[in-house]
Amino acid sequence: MLVVETLSKTFGATTVLRDFSLHVASGxxxxxxxxxxVGKTTLLRLIAGLELPDGGRITxxxxxxxxxxxxxxxxxxxxxxVFQHPTLWPHLPVKYxxxxxxxxxxxxxxERRHRTRLMLKRLALxxxxxxxxxxxxxxxxxxxxxxxxxxxxxxxxxxxxxxxxLDKETRDGxxxxxxxxxxxxxxxxxxxxxxxxxxxxxxxxxxxLRRPECTRE
Amino acid sequence: MLLLSFPILLPTYILALSWAVWLLPALSLGQxxxxxxxxxxxPTLCVWAAAxxxxxxxATFVALQRWNEAWSEAASVNGVVPIWNIWLRARYLTVPxxxxxxxxxxxMLSDFAVPDYFRxxxxxxxxxxxxxxxxxxxxxxxxxxxxxAAAFLAMxxxxxxWRRWQLTTDAAERATPTAQLSxxxxxxxxxxxxxxxxxxxGVLLFVVLPLITLVHTAGEVGLFVALWPAIWPDGLxxxxxxxxxxxxxxxxxTVTAYVTQRGVTxxxxxxxxxxxxxxxxxxxxxxxxxxxxxxxxxxxGSVYTSGAALVLLLVARWLPLAHELQYAGFxxxxxxLEEVAWTSGVPWSQSTGHIVLxxxxxxxxxxxxxxxxxxxxxxxLAALLAPPGWSTLxxxxxxxxxxxxxxxxxATCLWQLLFLLxxxxxxAWLARRAGQQR
Numbered sequence: 001m002l003v004v005e006t007l008s009k010t011f012g013a014t015t016v017l018r019d020f021s022l023h024v025a026s027g028x029x030x031x032x033x034x035x036x037x038v039g040k041t042t043l044l045r046l047i048a049g050l051e052l053p054d055g056g057r058i059t060x061x062x063x064x065x066x067x068x069x070x071x072x073x074x075x076x077x078x079x080x081x082v083f084q085h086p087t088l089w090p091h092l093p094v095k096y097x098x099x100x101x102x103x104x105x106x107x108x109x110x111e112r113r114h115r116t117r118l119m120l121k122r123l124a125l126x127x128x129x130x131x132x133x134x135x136x137x138x139x140x141x142x143x144x145x146x147x148x149x150x151x152x153x154x155x156x157x158x159x160x161x162x163x164x165x166l167d168k169e170t171r172d173g174x175x176x177x178x179x180x181x182x183x184x185x186x187x188x189x190x191x192x193x194x195x196x197x198x199x200x201x202x203x204x205x206x207x208x209l210r211r212p213e214c215t216r217e
Numbered sequence: 218m219l220l221l222s223f224p225i226l227l228p229t230y231i232l233a234l235s236w237a238v239w240l241l242p243a244l245s246l247g248q249x250x251x252x253x254x255x256x257x258x259x260p261t262l263c264v265w266a267a268a269x270x271x272x273x274x275x276a277t278f279v280a281l282q283r284w285n286e287a288w289s290e291a292a293s294v295n296g297v298v299p300i301w302n303i304w305l306r307a308r309y310l311t312v313p314x315x316x317x318x319x320x321x322x323x324x325m326l327s328d329f330a331v332p333d334y335f336r337x338x339x340x341x342x343x344x345x346x347x348x349x350x351x352x353x354x355x356x357x358x359x360x361x362x363x364x365x366a367a368a369f370l371a372m373x374x375x376x377x378x379w380r381r382w383q384l385t386t387d388a389a390e391r392a393t394p395t396a397q398l399s400x401x402x403x404x405x406x407x408x409x410x411x412x413x414x415x416x417x418x419g420v421l422l423f424v425v426l427p428l429i430t431l432v433h434t435a436g437e438v439g440l441f442v443a444l445w446p447a448i449w450p451d452g453l454x455x456x457x458x459x460x461x462x463x464x465x466x467x468x469x470x471t472v473t474a475y476v477t478q479r480g481v482t483x484x485x486x487x488x489x490x491x492x493x494x495x496x497x498x499x500x501x502x503x504x505x506x507x508x509x510x511x512x513x514x515x516x517x518g519s520v521y522t523s524g525a526a527l528v529l530l531l532v533a534r535w536l537p538l539a540h541e542l543q544y545a546g547f548x549x550x551x552x553x554l555e556e557v558a559w560t561s562g563v564p565w566s567q568s569t570g571h572i573v574l575x576x577x578x579x580x581x582x583x584x585x586x587x588x589x590x591x592x593x594x595x596x597x598l599a600a601l602l603a604p605p606g607w608s609t610l611x612x613x614x615x616x617x618x619x620x621x622x623x624x625x626x627x628a629t630c631l632w633q634l635l636f637l638l639x640x641x642x643x644x645a646w647l648a649r650r651a652g653q654q655r
Contacts, residue, residue, distance in 0.1 A: 048294045074293040081294040087287045091309045091385035100305070101295040132385060145291075152296055 001026050002047070002156065002188060007056035009042055016042045019056070022207065026061070026155075029182065029189045031203030033196040038209040040192040041084065044158045047190070048081050049074035060156065075104065079156040080149035084164060086141035088133040094144050095120065095129040098151045105152065119151045123177055138165040143174055150181045157182065159191040163198075175202060218278065221416050224424050225271040225587075226637055228594035228611060230330035231630045233264045234618070235427030237334070238434050238627070257335035264331050267423045269321045276317035279545075280310050312382040319371045319378075326368055327499040330596050334618065340364045341597075344501045358509075361502045372497040376490065379541075428634075435627040444628050448613070452636045455609040458524075459592040462531045466539045467585045469532070474543035475573070479552065489540070496537035503530055504601030527602040531592050538591075539584045546580030547573065586644065593637060610636060 004022040008015070016039040024030045032040050045051045047058060049071060057067040065072045080101075088097055098116040107115065120126040123143055133141055142165045149157060157178070163171040182189055193199050199206050224232070237260075284306065292302050329341030344357045435441055473492065477485035498506075507530045511521040520526045554576075555568045574581070596611040603612060610633045617626045 050290055050294065073299075074290075075296050075298050078296075079294065080296065081291075083287065083291065085287075087285070087291040089288050089291070089305060089309075091312070100301070101292070101297055103301055104296050104298045134385070148295060154296070158294070 001061060002190075003059045004043075004047070005057050005059075007043070007046060007058065008054045009039070009046060009051065010054050017046075020209075021056075024188055024190060024205075026188055027182075027186045028205065029179075029191070029203045031199035031206040032190065032192045032209060033194060033199050033206060034209035035194070038211060040209055041160055043209070044081065044160050044190065044192055047156075048079060048158055049077055077156070078154055079158060080152055080154035081158040082142075082145050082149045082160060082162045084161040086133075086138070086145040086165070088136075088141055088144060088148075090133050093130050093132055094125065094136070097133075097144060097148050101148055101152055115151055119147050122181075123147045123174070139167065139170055142166055143170070146174055146178060150178065153181075153185045153187070155185075155187055157187050157189045159189065161192055161194070163193070220420055221274060222271045223420060224268050226590060226641070227268060227424070227428075227634070228330075228596070228614075229264055229268045229328055230334060230596060230611070230614065230618075231431075231633065232268050232424070232427070233260070233331045233334045234614075234626065234630055235431045236260060236264055236267075238427065238430045238623075257332070257337040261332050261335045261337050263423075264335075265321070265325050265328070269324055272321055272324075273314050273317040276313035277310055280313040281306075284309065309385070312378050312385070316375050316378045316382070319375050323368055323371055323497065323499075326364055327501065327597060329501060330615065341499070341501055344505075357505050358502065361499065361505075365498060365502060368497040368499060369494065372493045376493055431627045431630060434623055435631055436624045440624055441628045441631065444625070444632060448610070448629065448632045451608050451610045451613050452632065454607065455593050455611070456636060456640070458528070458531070458609065459589045461528060462535065462592045463585045463589040465528070465532050466535050466588045467543075467581060469536055470539035470543045470584065471574075471581070473536070473540050474547055475569070477540075478544050478547040489544075492537040492540050495533055500534060500595070500597035501601070503534060504598050507598075507602050521602070522604045524604050524607060527598060527604070527607075530598055530602060531595065534595075534598065535588045535591055539588055542580060542584045542587070543577070546577040546584075549580075550576045582644075582648075586641070589640070590637065594633075 002022070002024040004020065007017055007020045007022075009017045020039075020043065022030075022043075032043065034040055042051065046053055046066060049066060052071055053066055053068060055068055058065040060077070063072075064070060065077060089100070092100060095116050098119060099112045102112040102115060117126065117129075120129055123146065125140070125143055125147060128136060128140060128144070133144070136144065142162060146159075146162060159178075163174065166174065178189070181187070191199070191203060196206070196208070288305070289302055292305055297305070326340065329339070329344070332339040333342045340361060344361045473488065477488050507526050508521075511517055511526045513521075520529075550573050554572050559565070559568060594611060595609075596615055599607075599609045599612050600615065603609065610629075614626070614629050614633060617629050621629070
């Protein structure tokens with residue numbers, strides 16, 4: 001279970017989050033929506049360990065992840081994240097994007113190749129395996145980023161506007177694959193989107209973020 | 218970074234002379250160099266390494282500036298441990314660093330002054346001896362053909378690497394500064410501080426200390442000052458020649474780089490390949506070709522006797538390098554910036570002048586400066602193509618090595634460095650002033 005307690009984050013004079021709390025049960029799919037600039041991405045970055053909170057704490061199944069004084073490095077957390085802009089390593093072809101994240105795990109080279117092939121096939125990306133990111137369209141890049149996040153079978157999947165570059169058909173297809181993986185692995189998903197209608201349909205719980213002064217459930 | 222780049226300012230032959238004074242003080246400078254015959258290869262390699270390492274340094278620096286911290290973050294949040302994150306960056310750097318290494322190899326192939334000084338028989342020295350001692354242009358050209366073939370292969374390899382690099386650094390994924398990971402930044406800061414300390418120590422030990430020894434060898438200030446009347450005409454000629462060549466190269470490179478980068482020409486790759494092939498021809502062979510073409514009686518010979526041949530071949534020598542630097546500069550300006558201007562009614566000439574060239578001011582200036590330095594320090598082409606009565610500063614240093622005293626040689630070397638430092642200091646001052654005004 002992910003527990004976020006009275007989390008605060010300030011950038012200079014701007015308070016992005018103030019005393020924000022969130023509980024997400026294991027295996028749940030939680031949506032976060034809100035207008036631009038309310039701190040949705042910052043919240044995900046705090047959960048991922050890319051930012052240090054100014055106050056409050058984040059725990060996962062009782063293990064402390066982040067607080068003002070301590071930070072468990074992101075690579076030690078059983079999570080994966082898909083950024084709003086598909087952040088692919090420009091010098092690695094698609095298949096190596098996936099194989100590379102498996103290197104830090106216990107998998108052998110054969111297993112890594114096998115898992116990579118399977119995941120690419122599952123997302124219908126196998127024909128792009130040898131292409132560089134510069135040779136992909138925006139939607140294809142986003143799908144590769146999703147495949148890269150799923151291939152490690154993370155316990156917590158953070159999705160930051162993952163479908164903003166996709167058409168409706170591709171979005172629904174990708175989401176169903178993500179849900180299949182989630183159902184198989186029992187992963188928890190937190191998805192950030194400004195499309196509140198889609199989030200209401202697709203997520204078990206939906207939390208709307210507002211300006212720090214009036215964050216509401 | 219300025220201190221670490223300092224060795225590129227030094228001609229390799231001056232560094233070689235400083236090293237000889239520093240390492241072997243018992244040996245006299247001048248009179249044909251040191252007697253390193255058996256072991257000359259090692260100091261030759263060391264001098265080249267000390268003089269040319271700024272090239273991979275810059276390649277790494279520029280490549281890392283394009284590194285997007287989001288790529289590191291993407292690795293971290295997908296479970297990649299820090300050691301593999303380093304590997305990710307190292308792999309990213311392979312292409313630019315390999316290209317820089319190949320470029321160094323081409324420079325080494327063209328340099329005859331350092332192996333000549335340390336008495337190492339290499340392609341460069343042998344070709345030069347053929348033409349300088351025996352006047353055998355045909356023999357020199359035949360002797361150099363295998364090396365030219367190897368140089369072409371190296372250029373092909375660079376072109377291949379360049380294509381791959383372009384694929385991995387598309388404009389859409391240009392680096393944007395993001396928040397650094399607080400957990401790694403402290404360690405990274407310590408590591409980079411250590412690396413900088415080691416690098417600065419290396420520069421002090423292998424570049425600055427030998428130069429100080431050179432100052433010591435020059436001895437009294439009186440000798441240094443006494444050389445001025447003989448030095449200044451050569452210095453003025455070198456500076457004028459370098460200014461003309463640098464201006465011409467920058468103007469031409471701006472045009473060629475723009476038309477190839479923006480796809481104005483129908484066959485940009487052929488144009489780039491032709492320019493790259495020119496750079497693969499070592500200076501000595503380019504000089505020989507110039508002699509064969511222009512050192513003739515009649516009207517054609519006036520190209521040689523007027524010095525135009527030297528200017529033309531210096532431009533041909535450095536244009537490919539300037540072209541690639543400008544190309545990279547134009548590539549960093551998104552075409553959309555121009556397109557917005559065009560669709561807003563701004564004509565092409567104005568959008569190029571006010572948008573593209575304004576964004577590329579720094580690369581333009583840096584290219585001009587680099588070409589100025591390279592031309593100023595050029596010895597091979599000047600030795601082969603300078604018309605009768607012309608003497609550049611590098612030529613004076615070269616003749617003093619063979620016919621002058623150690624103190625005179627050291628003082629001449631220092632004058633050459635001073636000539637280079639004055640315009641650089643003025644330029645740095647102007648740049649700083651412009652920065653303050655901005």
